Amino acid sequence: MKSSYVSFTLNGEEKELLIEPGRRLVDVLREQCGATGTKNGCGQGSCGACTVHIDGVAMLSCLLPAELVDGSEIVTIEGVVRNRVLHVLQEAFLAQAATQCGFCTAGMIMAAKALLDCDPSPSRQAVIEALSGNVCRCTGYEPIIAAVLAAAATLAKRPAAAAAA
């Protein structure tokens, strides 16, 4: 099988890349695009560290052959900061000490952001379900859940920020 060209936008930037057949999106993002904020924790769909947004949906980039994202809009953790301003989720992760070693953090934020993008004021149960595919071995999850709920509360007070995010 031959390599083929695949085009997508990554954090708003157009990309056209020559991709070997079967190459995983996580490797293409990290090694061909330099977007190393997306982590490979297991390579088998069980930890969520590689979570990115494909056309607004949170997906595991370790399970996606990169050929399949042709024509998609991809957002990674690098695209969550806008104009050097942290997203409310990122601020909340800092304020709630929801990151320790940090290896799960990008995936957590991407999974949480996908939730808040469609449900800006989720219940605690909805947060837990949205993060259920993301493993964190450091924090014990409570600070992360608290951070997502705190971010939602901030968004509720600042509808303009929600629209901008």
Added chain:
Amino acid sequence: MARILEDVFTAERAGSFQAIGRALPRIDAHSHVTGATRYYADRIFPNLLHAVMARSEHHHALIRHVDLSAAQAVKGVARILTHKDVPNNWYTILKLIGLGPDEEPVLAEDRVLYRGEPIVAILADTEAAAREAAAKVKVEYEELPAVLDVETAILPGTPAIKPHGSNVFVYEGRDHFHVHCGDTEAAFREADHIFEHSYQSSPIEHAPVETTGAIAVPEPGGRYTLHSNTQAAFFTLDNAALILGLPFRQLRVVGGTVGGGFGGKVDVIVEPIAVLGAMLTGRPVKYSFSRGEEMQVSSPRAAERIRIKDGVAADGRIIARDVRILVDAGAYSRHSPYGTIKAAAHMPGPYTVPNVTINAWCVYTNRTPSSAMRGFGVTIGDFALEVQMDRIARELGRDPFELRLQNAYRDGDLKAHRKTVEGAALVEVIQAAAERIGHPLSPECRAMSSCQRT
């Protein structure tokens, strides 16, 4: 924010805490939430080779023959490393603190002692090619009986799996580590109650979200830069240099950013192979555990078997404690001989017991080598001790807080290993815990202090 007891430990306090009692941000938190933190694998190198191990399929076997021809034929394979390529193949990680002998091979020679033990390392252009070739290494084994249980391992007549002829680490000529003070047997005869219980734990895997790994990069002048997620950069540098026969100055370790360690990234397993690969090919080499390898072959917390026998006076004083500890080191020492010393020295726990006997064995079995993990050597012992304390309290109809306070060690007491206790805090911690949960304590217990006995 937790309240800090201002009235205790005034000497340590000296009025100048900078961080204790304050919530300070981690210095790396901002880069964590933006994805900017660079872990070792975030360093991308062109022309990188990937190392993947062919591993033992048996718990215990002789290696009769290794056929590399099919592996060599896989497209993209650049080189295959065997034990013959490793300058000093036999090592032991704690030789840096004077524990010996060298007893673990970097790559297996004529035998394997645990399932998953590395035999040869494939270096290939892609990870997929390296995995394919590793699966094509043909090893002919002669299976040997496996010793998988610590109690069996130390029975007379059980075959010795280690070349030194037994299944235990030898401490200065003794087959186990021993601590005693007082006369435990006499005290058992005087005791009003005897409590004897056994406890056991399983191996526990750290399961960091970032698996263990390293990238070795050749530099001009015969030097190598090692990007690693080790928790012990200098330990790694020294052990890797000794294994490779390199002067220490030729290795530079770049690390300190660890995606979860918990003690699991203290052994020196991936780095020597990565550097050796870089030395022999002149290319950068990455050796990273798959999730499956992290679960199977990264060293877990040792399983332990602990038997505690206590002699207790009618008033609740523990007057004798005899502890037998078996630590399952798995097939090789790693940090377990040291963990076993810690386990022995930790007994009889934070309690002052006048008559103590401790016997601790560091036992080899045909299991994955165990090693460091958060308080290793101590944590499982604490589990056993505190369950034992609760059992004693229950049997004697005593309040478990007060039984602990009655037996708690205080400053100036002598530990079983004859060190004088300093800076004890158990009394104050129990008092504070009782207060937090609204558990009533007697006036005498509330008045107790670690600093003085009244």
